[in-house]
Amino acid sequence: MNQNISHIDYKQVMEYALEPLIIHSRLKIIYINRAAEIFFRAPKEDIIGASPLDIFKETSKAAIDNRIQSAYEQPADVIEETIYRMDGTTVDVELYCHPVLMGNTKAIQTYVRDITARKANEKKQKQMSKELNELSSTLVPLFEGIAILPLLGSIDEERARQLLEKVPVNVQKQNVKCLIIDFSAIYKLDLIVTEYIFKINNVLSLLGVRSIVTGLRPELALVAIQLGTNFNSTPTVSTVKDALHLLGVNYTES
Structure with a gap:
């Protein structure tokens, strides 16, 4: 050999x-x-x-x-x-x-x-991630003083950090008095990311903005409990429609 x-x-x-x-x-x-x-x-x-x-x-x-x-x-x-x-x-x-x-x-x-090719793909992914982050922090106005934050897709720590930075700023810019944070399109969160997202509630409270959580799945609720998240000051309901009823808004789907 x-x-x-x-x-x-x-x-x-x-x-x-x-x-x-x-x-x-x-x-x-x-x-x-x-x-x-x-x-x-x-x-x-x-x-x-x-x-x-x-x-x-x-x-x-x-x-x-x-x-x-x-x-x-x-x-x-x-x-x-x-x-x-x-x-x-x-x-x-x-x-x-x-x-x-x-x-x-x-x-x-x-x-x-x-x-x-790899660098071009990385650049494309980075741009897509940037656009998704910007979209994720966008507040959708529903009624005067009421908006919804629809959380979409997979959320990593960096994206959660950006939400914590941008959402309070956007709330003030849009003169939002009540923000509905909708988790219905989120299927998985880790402990660190969940902690960031629920910190948004605390910041909003300091700004005098009421927040309501909707679409929180049982597994996500369990993660929140493990973190010791206190929902006493943050109502949680199943759907956005339920949140509007809680706010006394007469809303019917077309």
């Missing part, structure tokens, strides 16, 4: 690897594989001999240079960077490098992974 392994052509292994590979020494590229040619949009002869620093933005070059020098001794951590292709276009990548020996020459092998 060892004899077979000793006859493996490692250069051939690198050449046909699916991810771009670069080998450089003393800030000079000495080898790239076929995937790197395709990725950088240039033939090998246009890349070999160039400095690996040339693909980085000026603001990153000093840090990358230090990273390269350290990588001669031990593998460097995986990092994310924006780099240039040979045609001047930029691309978001993940970089990993480690020391290798090319004969008697100390060199560094760098793996380049295109993460453009």
